Amino acid sequence: MNRINELLNSVLTFVGGIFLVAMVVLTCGNIFFRIVWAPVPGTYELMGLFGAIVTAFALGQTQTKRGHVAVDVLINTFSAKTKKALRVAGDLICMAFFSVVTWQLAVKAVTLWKTGELTETLRIIYYPFIYAVAFGCAVLTLVCFSDLLRALFSGMDGGK
Numbered sequence: 001m002n003r004i005n006e007l008l009n010s011v012l013t014f015v016g017g018i019f020l021v022a023m024v025v026l027t028c029g030n031i032f033f034r035i036v037w038a039p040v041p042g043t044y045e046l047m048g049l050f051g052a053i054v055t056a057f058a059l060g061q062t063q064t065k066r067g068h069v070a071v072d073v074l075i076n077t078f079s080a081k082t083k084k085a086l087r088v089a090g091d092l093i094c095m096a097f098f099s100v101v102t103w104q105l106a107v108k109a110v111t112l113w114k115t116g117e118l119t120e121t122l123r124i125i126y127y128p129f130i131y132a133v134a135f136g137c138a139v140l141t142l143v144c145f146s147d148l149l150r151a152l153f154s155g156m157d158g159g160k
Contacts, residue, residue, distance in 0.1 A: 001146050008139050009061040016057030019050045026050075042122035049119075049129045056136025060143045063094075084151060091148035098141040105134035 026047065030040045062068055075083060109130035117126045 001142075001149070005060070005064065005139075005143055005146055008142070009064055012057040012136060012139060013061045016054045019053045019057075023047060023050045023054065042119070042124075045119045045121055045124065049124070052129060052133050053136075056133040059136050060139040063140055063143045063147070087151045088148060091144050091151055095141055095144040095148060098137050098144065102134050102137040102141060105130055105137060109134060 023046075026040065026043060030043045033040055075086060078086070109127045112125075112130060113127040118124060119126065
């Protein structure tokens with residue numbers, strides 16, 4: 001399971017990085033063209049769509065690296081057994097929440113696919129981006145499941 005997580009998160013991080021570079025290039029190009037001639041049409045739409053991909057694709061990797069914000073001042077005062085119980089509860093809640101998010105995003109993507117919803121300026125179809133965000137959330141769910149198993153069977157440190 002760890003290999004699958006590593007592979008998925010590596011691919012998503014790489015693809016997210018490509019979209020991030022595209023956002024930087026688009027922003028710089030838009031600034032340049034705004035000064036010289038006219039802004040790039042649809043920049044606002046593309047930044048929103050690309051930003052959603054970058055964010056969703058970084059979720060699993062960030063969870064793997066423990067990069068999310070955590071305030072553990074109070075937790076550190078508890079016994080190892082209580083810390084483990086809180087870790088398991090947190091992983092369960094995260095897994096349940098992002099399972100529901102993944103499911104609802106997939107439902108929304110199907111609706112957008114059936115209705116043929118397009119962006120306003122560039123007329124780009126929405127549903128592939130919604131599916132991509134759902135996939136990023138699904139990978140985060142898988143990472144949380146892996147963390148849960150580690151917390152249950154490898155001790156408090158999560159086997160890391």
